[in-house]
Amino acid sequence: MSTTDPDCGLFRKGEHKVEFAYTAHVACDKRSFILGCELTPGNVHDSTVFDKVYDEVVKRFPEVEIVTLDAGYKTPWICKKIIDDGRNPSTPYKRPMSKRGFFYPYEYVYDEYYNCVVCPNNQVLRYVRTNKEGCREFKSNPMVCKDCSFLERCTGSKSYQKVVNKHIWEDYIDQAEHFRHSPAGKASYQLRSQTIERIFADAKEKYAMRYTLYRGLTRVKNWVKLKFAAMNLKKLAMWAY
Template identity: 65%
Template sequence: MLCPNNQVLSYSTTSRDSYREFKSNPTICANCPHLQQCTHSRNHQKVVQKLIWESHVERAEDFRHSEEGKASYTLRSQTIERVFADAKEKHGMRYTLLRGLDRVRNWVRLKFAAMNLKKPTLWA
């Protein structure tokens, strides 16, 4: 990581929320000409947080904008969205009569397990 003055932000720690923290050297930043646009902290230290899987997200975004990614995205309506449409129409998943997140989660898992078991039987 680099700041606007091309100084290296060194790795500091990984938080419990899955963020990596990169911090600048406050002695260098105290005399920096870009200090006002970079940070407003009292100790003149820039802190940048990045998710630990940020590189994977960037690779996925690069693939999504490539020609191959655009071609596979057009098939989404035929595969992924079709499953949810069938769940709503054929398996009564528009509404739930259950209360509580755990009960609804278990109900949905049971429905999708039944849908997955139904696929091979229809192919045979």
């Protein structure tokens, strides 16, 4: 905890950047007007703040059809919330989280009819339970895996048992992946460099938001929102005149 400002959090980016900071979670439209903002300590994950910003924006602008997200917001719950609202989530490619030399998660295919998972060697992993994180757990038969030629690429378990987790809302991630490959999904994500990324760049370089002289979450939040309001007013003035 910071002794200078207890409200901030330890922010990590990459292997070398570690600092006490605040994080701004911002939503904007295709013309780079800021529609919503929420400020949190730097150690709060992006996905936990999404609901508040999203609900605020769609309440004021219900005509929104496509929601373009950063990789940090690509979670089953967020995709489900957007799709159930009748909108399309536009998400980036996310590298599969697997060890080097091991099979990728998508190579373990879920069979919805039999509620099981089929491994790359066409062996069945049986459903065991659904854990508190909302993931279905599937486990293989150790007696079969022990003599499998793919064992070294499949699991490092000493008990020779492979465990695969599939989220109960995994199909919403799949729907988001399908939209990512569509022309509308590609076009909307390409706008990020011209919109939200430009907003953050301008805020840091032109509006002195790389660092703050204020302490306390409330003061910093008011300072950030005032800066964003000024950015919107400047853009509006340039458009009008």
